[in-house]
Amino acid sequence: MLTVGTIVLIGVVALWLHALRRPSAMVGPVEAKRITLLWLVGGGLLLPGFAIIALLAFGIPAGHRMLPLPPASGEAPLRIEVIGHQWWWEVHYPDTGVVLADELHLPAGQPVDVVVRSADVIHSFWIPRLAGKIDMVPGRSNLIRLQADEAGEYRGQCAEYCGVSHAFMVLRVVAHEPAAYAAWQQERGG
Amino acid sequence: MSGDARDWPLPRGGREGEGAGEGGGAGTGPADKAPQSSGGDPDPARLHEDFNAVWGNPRGWRAVTIVNHTAIGLRFMLTGLGFFLFGGLLAMLIRTQLALPGHTIMTPEVYAQVFTMHGTVMMFLFAVPMMEGLAVYLLPKMLGARDLVFPRLSALGYWCYLFGGLILCASLFLGIAPDAGWFMYTPLASATYTPGPNSDFWLIGVTFVEISAVSAGVELAVSILRARAPGMALDKMPLYAWYILTMAMMIVIGFPPLILGSILLELERAAGMPFFDPTRGGDPILWQHLFWLFGHPEVYIIFLPAAGIVSTLLPVFARRPVVGYAWVVVAVLTTGFISFGLWVHHMFAVGIPMLAQAFFSAASMLVAIPTAIQVFSWIATLWLGRPVFHLPMLWLTGFLVIFVAGGLTGVMLALVPFDWQVHDTHFVVAHMHYVLVGGMFFPLIAGLYYWLPHFSGRMASPALGRWGFWLVFGGFNLNFLVMHWTGLLGMPRRVNTYEAGLGWDLPNLISSIGGFVMAAGVVTVLADILLHFRFGRPAPDNPWQADTLEWATALPPNPYNFISLPRVEGRHPLWDQPGIGRELAAGRGGLAVIDHGRRETWGTDPASGEVREIIHLPGNTALPFLAALALAVVCIALLAKAYGVALAAAVVVAGLLLRWSWENGAHPAAAPDARTAPGDPPLHSRTADGPGLWGMALTLLADGALYLALLFGWFYLWTVGPTWEVPEGGGMAGRAGRLLLAAAVAHTLAQFAMQRCARRMAQGRGPKHGAAAFAAVAAGGALALGLVYAALRAAGLVVTATAHDAVIAVVLGYSLVHLGMATVVTLLQALRVRRGYVGLEAPYEPLVVARLWHYNGGVLWSSYAALVLFPPAWGGI
Amino acid sequence: MKPPAFHPAQIPLGLTLWSLWFVALYGGTAVACERxxxxxxxxxxxxxxxxxxLFTLAAAAVPGTYAWGCWRAxxxxxxxPSQERFAARVGAALHLVAVIAMLFIGLPLLGLPPCL
Known part of the structure; x- marks a missing residue:
């Protein structure tokens, strides 16, 4: 996407500079009208038209994957609840009753549904390397599906300005291998 | 220096044409050129003196009474420049703080105020007023008119802008500036989480400034539609006029939702009415809808006039008409409309259903097409023309590079999955600065250099200007190109600092260096412009060989613009008739008479541009200044929570505005002498058709946008508000509903009586006892007012308990204010009929007032339907 | 209701219809899902x-016929007078823009679940 964008940018700028510098040719009114239509239809309609279609061809499948549709296997994904506070994260595991602060553990290699809420102002839940962001709005609960393909540590950060300590509202995310996750759960839940 | 070889006998109005301290009045052009006589015509110097006696601007403290568009436009631009430098300084503070990880030059509290104010100042106090100021300055000249149609409104707009901006900026020096971000998201901005006055400064200050924006919007639109040069049909308007017409209409429709949002949030903060509080049935997302309903069109409100500058300059430098005039008009109008269908793309992360997001995503992509059409029209114009390269073209080229880049990242952001990733990161910061700086600042500087001879009568130096450009261009890209990368690395927006070792250190340092280089460039440009007032060589006539009429005035122009008014046959009056300026200065155009002592310009048909009447314009008056001053007192009193003082000052404001409306029509201050030359049409106040009808219609359109935003809030909370609750009993069911119905019926009767009186007067048939008839209509309005008030009492609202009751109170309060206004101005009409300022000879004003009545009728019935009929239909009661 | 094909009101009419359709679509889907x-x-x-x-197709037919009328006129x-021809031409183009905008923005209705 960035590459295509760069090419379009360079193309348009090159055209502009060339139009500025090229020796002016005298064209008759008929010829001028033809050139006009060529530019306006070609550059004004077709170019952005194709760009949009190309973008959609890429974007629609990507968007579909992000929809929290029920998974094909029929088994509901693990649910974790996260509540935003000024300026910390409260993490609940409804299945086991575990409660954590500023730390989120999840199994790697499987989808996880995170239900987000807020206790005070609007925050935004974001783990850049796992998924897009979803706002935590007081009075509402939102759902985001994420999946860590590899075990390891990730960094989450509040993405909506939420007051003076916004910059320090960081979430430590640990993705475990399924077996290690089960062990961790046992340890915490038991 | 006065030895330039001009053979143009234009009186160089020189400095008496300027308000004191305006236009950087350092060196002047050749001020006293000996006028030449041009056989048989009246002596131009004499004409100039006579016109200046009527149109001239006073000096000293009386300069606050100036209403002339040239002076007001310059004031707007100079003030905008001041706020730009202030906002730029704040940007430098931000870049200093972020240059290194863990920097603590500012505390988080101060940093929050600084970034909030940077955005607020640049958007509300620089970009919009600057573009409006340029349009206020240029449009009448381009359209071949002497002034805008509502000069007092120009002045009011300016003073509101100045005072509102000063109040807003003062908060930063007091250390209590707004600190919840320029978007003021609730609940962070509400009383619980921002208990100090910080948010109040934003809500009240910005609303004050927006009065200015909306009034300028109304005025520009009406002037474009109703006061063009004869013969300038819709298809012959300069493209700039199409751009400004679109921008003005967007302001008229786009700003009121934010004004409403600000009023509601201020009511929530000050009076505890919970519109956005989820614990009492409100919803913080409603604020986001109201904010972005304004906020997205705002981007195009800033971009369109800048694109208008491009479309004006580029054909001049390409030496040929713009390619595809009709295409560009279609593109501009399309942008204007579609940009209202994009606002939710700022809210893709709030959890709105995917399908609804997809609509906005599609609209966001669609809006790229009209922009592409304009870009390719410009390229084709260069292609088919014989381009000459001057300094403004350098800035236009810079504009193209940066703006196209910003547009491309914009299309990427329209894609929801991508947006979810980079939303609220520095990627968006970079994108937005590419669009706004590229799309607004670069064309603005191009325009500034292009029109400099107009402001000063002199040309700027090419060398220093080129340095300025390359510093700004290089610094800008160093700063913001790198910032895309910072954002992709995951750095969120609005953080006051960051940890080392996340890979953000180097790009941030580079960005900061770029920022300072850009600042150096801005200083260079400023120095160039300041120096040129002293050292620039005097500008020849029409220095760029432009095609538009603003170059047919003197340089710098006189307050009256043209001694006599041109007739226009094509799109390029100065290319068609290069000598037209001389002709006009010699008094060979229209309305060359001034011995009647009134300011006037042609009132023309919106479509054909043919003359319909003479619009007579008010002269200098202190009323707008005083009204804005009193409004400033209202604002400061509200900030200090001195509600008694605020109320008293509001009464003063109303009194001043009514006094203002008193000096209209046949009042001697409006037109000392109402006679017109044989063959000329009558004055507009002596007809049934004047610009005020359009002015009223557009004001009501703005008002209606505000009211619809309010109804939107009501329906939104009812249908999708997550915690909406309807209190037991009370509400509008039962007696309160019946009273509201009675009010609507009573008002409808009065409304038709008003219509009948106004129409009969316009037809010259009565009404017989004019004053009594209007007084009776006013009494009907008062009755409806009383009934609405009774309904409000009967509803038994507890406005602090639920959003439900709070919204009802605002809807009814809105009706009360409007009915009160209609009643008072109709009573005033009765008085004016008695005084003879309104009557069979001057039947125009009642028609204007009648529009307010029709509007109020619509409001009452809609309120009845929304408050009384809708809830049981939805099943809420 | 419909102004003559040469009337300057044709210029803003098409996209005004688009705005009304857009509000009805966005508000309507939200309300329908709630219910x-x-x-x-x-x-x-x-x-x-x-x-x-179906609503989108019906709505798009309105500016569609207007575009046809203006174009023929x-x-x-x-x-x-030149400004009348101009109004008809620009009006036709903007009606057409309204049709395209309705159809394009309505496209997601084909593929996405309504309320998720």
Whole structure:
């Protein structure tokens, strides 16, 4: 996407500079009208038209994957609840009753549904390397599906300005291998 | 220096044409050129003196009474420049703080105020007023008119802008500036989480400034539609006029939702009415809808006039008409409309259903097409023309590079999955600065250099200007190109600092260096412009060989613009008739008479541009200044929570505005002498058709946008508000509903009586006892007012308990204010009929007032339907 | 209701219709989901999409016919004042823009569940 964008940018700028510098040719009114239509239809309609279609061809499948549709296997994904506070994260595991602060553990290699809420102002839940962001709005609960393909540590950060300590509202995310996750759960839940 | 070889006998109005301290009045052009006589015509110097006696601007403290568009436009631009430098300084503070990880030059509290104010100042106090100021300055000249149609409104707009901006900026020096971000998201901005006055400064200050924006919007639109040069049909308007017409209409429709949002949030903060509080049935997302309903069109409100500058300059430098005039008009109008269908793309992360997001995503992509059409029209114009390269073209080229880049990242952001990733990161910061700086600042500087001879009568130096450009261009890209990368690395927006070792250190340092280089460039440009007032060589006539009429005035122009008014046959009056300026200065155009002592310009048909009447314009008056001053007192009193003082000052404001409306029509201050030359049409106040009808219609359109935003809030909370609750009993069911119905019926009767009186007067048939008839209509309005008030009492609202009751109170309060206004101005009409300022000879004003009545009728019935009929239909009661 | 094909009101009319359609579509889907979907995680009945698809087609037909009318008028307009021909031509183009905008923005109705 960035590459295509760069090419379009360079193309348009090159055209502009060339139009500025090229020796002016005298064209008759008929010829001028033809050139006009060529530019306006070609550059004004077709170019952005194709760009949009190309973008959609890429974007629609990507968007579909992000929809929290029920998974094909029929088994509901693990649910974790996260509540935003000024300026910390409260993490609940409804299945086991575990409660954590500023730390989120999840199994790697499987989808996880995170239900987000807020206790005070609007925050935004974001783990850049796992998924897009979803706002935590007081009075509402939102759902985001994420999946860590590899075990390891990730960094989450509040993405909506939420007051003076916004910059320090960081979430430590640990993705475990399924077996290690089960062990961790046992340890915490038991 | 006065030895330039001009053979143009234009009186160089020189400095008496300027308000004191305006236009950087350092060196002047050749001020006293000996006028030449041009056989048989009246002596131009004499004409100039006579016109200046009527149109001239006073000096000293009386300069606050100036209403002339040239002076007001310059004031707007100079003030905008001041706020730009202030906002730029704040940007430098931000870049200093972020240059290194863990920097603590500012505390988080101060940093929050600084970034909030940077955005607020640049958007509300620089970009919009600057573009409006340029349009206020240029449009009448381009359209071949002497002034805008509502000069007092120009002045009011300016003073509101100045005072509102000063109040807003003062908060930063007091250390209590707004600190919840320029978007003021609730609940962070509400009383619980921002208990100090910080948010109040934003809500009240910005609303004050927006009065200015909306009034300028109304005025520009009406002037474009109703006061063009004869013969300038819709298809012959300069493209700039199409751009400004679109921008003005967007302001008229786009700003009121934010004004409403600000009023509601201020009511929530000050009076505890919970519109956005989820614990009492409100919803913080409603604020986001109201904010972005304004906020997205705002981007195009800033971009369109800048694109208008491009479309004006580029054909001049390409030496040929713009390619595809009709295409560009279609593109501009399309942008204007579609940009209202994009606002939710700022809210893709709030959890709105995917399908609804997809609509906005599609609209966001669609809006790229009209922009592409304009870009390719410009390229084709260069292609088919014989381009000459001057300094403004350098800035236009810079504009193209940066703006196209910003547009491309914009299309990427329209894609929801991508947006979810980079939303609220520095990627968006970079994108937005590419669009706004590229799309607004670069064309603005191009325009500034292009029109400099107009402001000063002199040309700027090419060398220093080129340095300025390359510093700004290089610094800008160093700063913001790198910032895309910072954002992709995951750095969120609005953080006051960051940890080392996340890979953000180097790009941030580079960005900061770029920022300072850009600042150096801005200083260079400023120095160039300041120096040129002293050292620039005097500008020849029409220095760029432009095609538009603003170059047919003197340089710098006189307050009256043209001694006599041109007739226009094509799109390029100065290319068609290069000598037209001389002709006009010699008094060979229209309305060359001034011995009647009134300011006037042609009132023309919106479509054909043919003359319909003479619009007579008010002269200098202190009323707008005083009204804005009193409004400033209202604002400061509200900030200090001195509600008694605020109320008293509001009464003063109303009194001043009514006094203002008193000096209209046949009042001697409006037109000392109402006679017109044989063959000329009558004055507009002596007809049934004047610009005020359009002015009223557009004001009501703005008002209606505000009211619809309010109804939107009501329906939104009812249908999708997550915690909406309807209190037991009370509400509008039962007696309160019946009273509201009675009010609507009573008002409808009065409304038709008003219509009948106004129409009969316009037809010259009565009404017989004019004053009594209007007084009776006013009494009907008062009755409806009383009934609405009774309904409000009967509803038994507890406005602090639920959003439900709070919204009802605002809807009814809105009706009360409007009915009160209609009643008072109709009573005033009765008085004016008695005084003879309104009557069979001057039947125009009642028609204007009648529009307010029709509007109020619509409001009452809609309120009845929304408050009384809708809830049981939805099943809420 | 419909102004003559040469009237300058044709210029803003098409996209004004688009605005009304857009508000009805956005508001309508939200309200329909509130009423017809069982819960916030429910996809909602496909009938919602079908209904709004038909609504979109019907709405697009209105500026479509206006575009046709304006275009024909512009072609047969020799001898009329230039601003009238201009209004008809620009009006036709903007009506067409409205049709395209309705159809393009309505596209997601074909593929996405209404309420998720």
């Amino acid at each position: 017809l979907a069982a819960g916030p995680e429910e996809a909602g009945p496909a009938a919602i999409n079908l209904g709004f698809l 512009a072609r047969l307009s020799a001898g009329r």
